[in-house]
Amino acid sequence: MDAIAFKDKLKRYGYKLTTQRRAVLDVLIQRPGEHLSTEEIYSYVKESFPEIGLATVYRTMQLFEEIGIVNRLNFDDGCSRFELYVDNEDHHHHHLICEKCNKVFEVENDLLEEIEKEIGEKYKFYVKNHKVTFYGHCQECNEH
Ligand SMILES: [Zn+2]
Ligand SMILES: [Zn+2]
Ligand SMILES: [Zn+2]
Known part of the structure; x- marks a missing residue:
């Protein structure tokens, strides 16, 4: 899944890939599997785009969600987290959340x-x- 596919998607819905949207998209593309919150995305975008505001990132994530560029995830940690939505992925993968260290792991197979x-x-x-989240203890936490 590359930037061109997302650009096409924006275009299909009548939106332009502005520099700011591009900067947000780049952060998501460069950090797969990290399930970033809006604040985290904002702090990464700011590195290459210091003039961007948090409100802009909020609005961008809302737009990306609306047109199916990202999935919004709720891991009960008090904030929304996001990951890129992959069109050709039939079903969404599952998430494993460690209750000790709060790390999020992905299960790739649908099962x-x-x-x-x-x-x-x-x-x-x-x-x-479907959205499936499993809670428990990860291997590392189990061993300590
Ligand atoms: Zn995930
Ligand atoms: Zn399934
Ligand atoms: Zn753990």
Whole structure:
């Protein structure tokens, strides 16, 4: 997933890839799997774009969410976190949250095909996606 695909998406919805939007996008592209909060994105963007304001980053994230460039994630840590939404990724990956160190890990495989099939048969409901978060202790915390 490169910047061109996101640019196309913005264009499709009638938005331009402004320098500021580009700067925010670059931070997300350069930091995959980090699940950044708006404040964290802001602090990275500021490094290359010192004149940008937090409100602009907020609005940009809202826009990116609306048109499906990012997923908004809530890990119960009091802020929204974001990651790039990948179009060709059928179902969203799962997250593992360590309750001791608060690190977030990703499970790449869906592993829920059985359940989805059963839901389809039993409830005649077609599952398009889901958000799954597991809570527990990571390997590192377990060993200490
Ligand atoms: Zn993730
Ligand atoms: Zn699935
Ligand atoms: Zn841990």
